[in-house]
Amino acid sequence: MGFEITKESYAGSIKEITLGSGKNAITVGGETSYPFYLFEGDTPNRPKIAMEIWDMKPEDWPEAALVHFKDVVSDPVAWAKKCVDKFGAEAIVLQLKSVDPNDKNASPADAAATVKKVLAAINVPLIVWGCANPAKDEEVLKKVAEECQGKNLIIGPVEEKNHKGVGAAALGYGHTIISSSAIDVNLAKQCNILLENLGVPTNKIIMDPTTSGLGYGLEYTYSVMERLRMAALSQGDDKLQLPMINNLGNEVWKCKEAKQTAKDAPTLGDPERRAILMEAVGAVCYLLSGSDILIMRHPEAIRLVKSFIDLGLKGGMATDVAAIKKELKDVDIDYASLAPAADLKIEEEKKAAAPKTAAAKKAAPAAKKAAPAKKAASAVAPAAPKAAVAPAVDPAAQAKAEAEAKAAVEIAAKAKAEADVKAKAAAEVKAKADAEAKVKADAEAAKKAEAEDRAKRDAEENEIRLKRAAEREKHAVERKKTSITVTAAATQMTQQEKMIDSLMRIHRRIPLY
């Protein structure tokens, strides 16, 4: 019988949602199994990667992120075009950073104008992301929805607080909504219910579980996304069978580690590679927990993640994926000088050294003066006390005596050695011939023995194999014949008794009487 994978049976599937309109439209969602569980279900639509652009020149982007967009950051239209034409963005996310009341506080009309311009310039779906201030987002997104009627923008984040205003506008003007909640399964569901109650059809909602950056709470988002998918697929909760979006680039690139230069944090390595990898690793995590749309920033990170999706869905060799292509100059970090001095002592030696250290410390003042060069050596090294003792003997006298003794021994040894060599040469010739003959014979014998052994072993194994096969057949026949009868336990426990039993285990209180 062949090996069979145990398969999960699912109670539901993710809804397919169309983003954008006309020939720009793409579809996400539609999964009938957990992410990349291709043996259990279908993933009709690849997870999509949307590239983010800002509606104002970013001030705090690290060099690594900025280098690809330096020429376009002041012009959202050109920026969007570059993302689509050069980097093959599957969707564009316009981050309306300028409307933030704590920043430039741009008007809804201005924001809407930018959205329209960008929309006209691209041939992929447009996602409009507000500033995450519920009141301001409500004003802005309403205006945007109105101005871009029928274009099926994807607008968000829509929270409980502003779901009515934005929800009604999206419904009225035909857009898709990003339903956002704070890393909690129940809150996510509640927000979806509120939108549904408002009349927003479920094929117009995408969920944003609130994305955390790598090292900044990614595991929370990850497990909530996992649970959302479990609720949607395994438990068949129709309020949660929606695609998910992660605003990842924004989170990763604003964290400290993505910004630190080689000088700031030399031990973290090349800043460009580091940040790209942080974004790519974050993205992979979210893909594994069910993300359908990833909002990303760096073209190299995007290339890596796309290749991951290919590998996951189509298979292939990860070694074929090209390494990160750097745009910035390599940084020169002298890791050797940063590395702490290697401690090569074995555990036992260290233990022995410990008591000696005390003694060494007492002798230390003298030792340090006598051997200043040894100072660099580890203070705990057992060499230290020895060094302290050595200077007591006169080194010169010792050396002379040793040299004289050596010379005398050498002369005698030389004469003996010459005689030996001659005798040896004669003996060797004979020995060689004998040895060759013997080796030949031995080899043949060994070969023969080996062959015999193998034959014997094979025969034995075969015998066992046949025996086992016979047993198996016998068992199989018996299994078919005899149905195993399960006899009931002598005393039948009711559900209640079982419960009392288990309570007794929990219940460790000492009886009061």
Added chain:
Amino acid sequence: MNRHSILFLPHNKKIEVDDGSLLIQAAMDAGVHINASCGGEGVCGKCRVLVEHGSLSQGISEKLSKEDIENGYRLACLAQVEKDVTIRIPVESNIDASVLNLQSVPRIKARIKQMNFDDLKEQGLFLPPVEKIYLELPEPSSGDNGSDISRLMEYLRNTHEEHQLQITLGTMRKAPDVMREQNFKITVTIERPVRDGGKSRIINIQSGDTTDKNYAIAIDIGTTTVYGQLIDLITGEALAEYGDFNGQISYGEDVITRIMYAEKPEGLKRLHTVVVLTINKVIGKIVKQAGVDLDDVSSMTVAGNTTMTQLLMEINPKYIRRSPYVPTASLYPPFRASDIDIAVGKHVPLLVYPQISSYVGGDIVAGVMGAGIYRTDKLTLYLDIGTNAEIVIGNKEWLTCAACSAGPAFEGGGVKFGMRAAKGAIEDFSIDPISLEPMNITIGNVRPKGICGSGLINIVATLFEMGVIDNRGKLNRELNTDRIREVEGVYEYVLAWKDVTQIDRDIAITETDIDNLIRAKGAIYSGCMTLLEEVGLTMDSVEQIILAGGFGSYVDLEKSITIGLLPEIDSDRFRFIGNGSLLGAKMSSLTNSIRKDVGRVTSMMTNFELSETASYMDNYMAALFLPHTDINHFPKLKDRMQQNKAIWDARKKSLNKGY
């Protein structure tokens, strides 16, 4: 009693009521909305109805013009039903008949189930803990000059078979004078032992025959309120009941802040004194109400949560709030009430209910005893709804319990116009789906003063069903009514304008109040779910749900289900027992058999700490929604909400038409 039928038009709803019922209450019970904001005092004049056939007694006020009266108009809140009658409700807004038919939900109320004292006697459970015996002792003479006490003991032994009696020093001190007051005609009070083999004790001596006057006091010390009951030990009847806010409230609304206060210098003493004062006030009131002599009170029982009990005993509750949450004692020895300065006779023994854990106290044990869960075969869910909600699941074989903090919303705390269930509290509520005018009914049919717990549930449930608030409890700002308004940044719905209230202010329910209620009900519902999960059961396997709590006279089950406080199961599986803790205290005042069982029940109850149960927080978040994040647990409500959408649409239409 005579019953009359009333037909309400145009709703075409019929209801039968008792003779002399108020018309407005009949309408409420039939699910017919009549605008009324003054609670039923007849001052707002809004509840005009037209008598089409038959007649009503009274219902006339200066709010109706002569012409109106001649045309057959009456005020529903003043009119009493004495005959079969047909009433037409004037329709103010254009709503179609389909809407009228939809809006009413049959009211299912769980009224307090009174304990049947005779049942107790039949079951042989009636063993009063204190008994009075009237004696006519032979007077001492030169020929019979034994001591007073020996005379008493000997007489009891010879004539009443009372052997091995003990006597208290207090009784001995009283004896010589009392015996001689009426020539050795005396009544002695004997305290019976709780356990078999114990000795009976003479605790009081009175002159003359007072055997017909034997009373007990039962006290429930709640975090928010203290209730007291005076019980006649001969008939088993409660002669008087009174509740008052716990004086400790000024030192913190919940047990944790109380404990923190008790840790301050003199704090413990202060809290002890204050609660004793409250108890003494309650005792004073009930004794006066029933008109009994304090000296005839011969027994007292107190039930309270662990913190309240320790504060009453003046035992430092410090370690209750510190991990691993250990209370000082489970069982308290019997002692005299006067030892802790309670103003009753010096002889009165005090029974203090034992504690299970730091957060499951004597009040819950009392509830379990009172509701008789420990004697039933049925799998029972016992739910005591108060500031601290306690949950017990089990039957006579096993019991588990858990406590969760619900906050004071159900007792009127944390609610802007919240109050206890007392006269003037809005208790029942309905709303016109189109004009959004309210129908308030208050306790005692007087002008409203505030909102009590059951009123709060009814109001929030009704507002939710009518689409005035959404699943989060937020008011729909787009509705066309001046009753929804914003005050200091908080939205509220005005229940009664100030000209019809007792407090000269508009009475409103705010979004903050609704939030508090949602949190409270969320804590309770999720507590039940978590405890059930922990023992591996589901709500379907629960055979009966016993509700306890200071809700007033009834709980509206349908409305409680609508807000997701109670699970949606058959209403005949619910039972409401009112104040469970007080009931338990009363029962153990009446019979020693329950006192005997208390120890056993205490030791068989397994406590679960919800705070240490991982799934509790998850269940709680899911329950912070009206009625619940998972509507599939409420299938009937789900269907009804679908139907109600028709009403909302009708309202929208009328809005567009400019009504």
